[in-house]
Each structure stands twice: as C-alpha cells, then as structure tokens.
Amino acid sequence: MPPPSAAQISRLFAPLAIQGRQHETLALLADDVDWTICGHAPPMSRRYTSRQEFLDNTLKVLRERVLTEPLRLEVRNIVVSSTASGGGDEGKDEEIDGDVVVELEALDATCKNGLPYDMRYCWVCKFAHGKIVQVRAYLDTDLLTRALQQNP
Template identity: 35%
Template sequence: MTTDTREDRRRLFDHLQSASTQGQFFARVAEDVDWTVQGTHPLAGRYRSKREFTEHTFARLAGVLREGAELVVEHLYVDGDTTIAELRATSTTNEGAAFANLYCWVCRFDGDLIVEVRAYLDSMMVAYTVLRNELAAPG
C-alpha cells in the first residue's frame, strides 16, 4: 500500500461529508456492487447494485434527515484491496434531533472501484430515526 493509495481513499471517503459531494464518492462504486448493510432495521439488507443500495438507504435517509446523510471519516485503514472506514454521522433529523450514528464499512476495491461493502451501524438509532420521522412526515 502506498501513501498515494491511502490519500486517494481518504479523499474518496471525505466526499461523504455533504450531499453535494456524495456523487463523487458514488462515482467510484461499481454499478454491480455487492453491499450488505448488517442489522435488523429498515435499511438492512443485501443490495446487488449501486442503484438498489442508494435508493434503499441514502435516498430513504434523505427523507428523514434535514440535509441527508452527512458522514465524517473518523479512522481509515487501508491494506491492499481492502479499506475499512469508520464514519460518524453529523446529520440532524427532521425533528431537530442529532443523528450521531457510527458506521464501520469494510470495503473491497477492484482497482479504483468499490465492488463489495459490509456495513455495520447502530441498528436501533436507524430504526428509531427512520420509523419515527417517516411516521411524522406529512402525507
């Protein structure tokens, strides 16, 4: 692993800080990514494409978080084709509560593309936030 690889991955994951830059992150995710979100909450599941993953997770969170999912890198570990990103959400729910979730994404790269992810998070916080804010949504 070179310093260039570590810096490249750091810059990549830094794009998750804002909805306005997340497209740059997802541009480096394979269309046929195998993304598993662990847990027993509304966003949990195994997604077999970038479209399926983003529709069921980031798009759903955008409906219950004021600015969508905003993630800051806490720690990044790079070894060969594997990068482990520990992330912290800095989002606010539609109700005005902090959504201070913690994430751990174990990502496998093929060249410059993320092809596989196993994501771990606080299931209870996600369930509470999604269900409470979706129920409170007008409509």
C-alpha cells in the same frame, strides 16, 4: 505495487462530508456493488446487489423522509489491508485493489422530528480496479430503527 495509503483513501472518501459533492465518492461504487447493511434495522438492514438499489433504498430514504438535510459523512479512521495494492507514489486511484475499512461519522445530522442522528458507520470495502465492489456496513441499528419509525 504497495498498498494505497490512508491519505489516498481519505481523499477518495472526503467528498462525503461536503454538501453537493457526495456523488464523487458514490461514483466509486461499481454498478453491481454487493452492499450489505448488517444488523437488525428493517427495512434497510439487508443485502443490495446494485449501486442504484442501494442508493434508492438507503440514502434517498434518509434524504427525503428522515433527515432535515442530505447526510454528510466525515472520515474518522482508515485501515488498509497489507494485501491491498494500487497505492504508493506511483499508484493511481483506478488501480486500487483489496480491502479497506473506513470509519465515518455523520456531521450535524438531525431527523425531521428533532432526533439527533449522531451515527457512526464502519464500512468494510473491497476494491477492484479502483471501484468499490463489495461493502459490509456496520452501524447503530437501534438509532437507525428509531429514526425510521419516528419519521414515517
């Protein structure tokens, strides 16, 4: 089976940009997703071993403590590994397997103290049977650290 197309992956991640629909993309995370935020931005830069642990310690913290409104992310670029499968005209989302890299940009995000949260993310995702089972997230850890420290 051919690899998934960038358009197919973009469609899966597009709800992250729409207020109230982010859960559609987050539902792709396996319950036991292995998610690592790389870099040095304590307490967020670390390894998470479940979907709930990741959500509770990252997006929930940003939403409740740091940002003026829930984070919205827009897809800027997608790279699909040539060894990935589950795509093409016949492919179904639940059949996606392999590695996908998604670059995302925060949309109109502002911290409660007024600091612009103009974050860009690079998520290196591993899919298995249509679920995201592993992510290595790269981001501006300096901006994240400042946002966390200035919005306690």
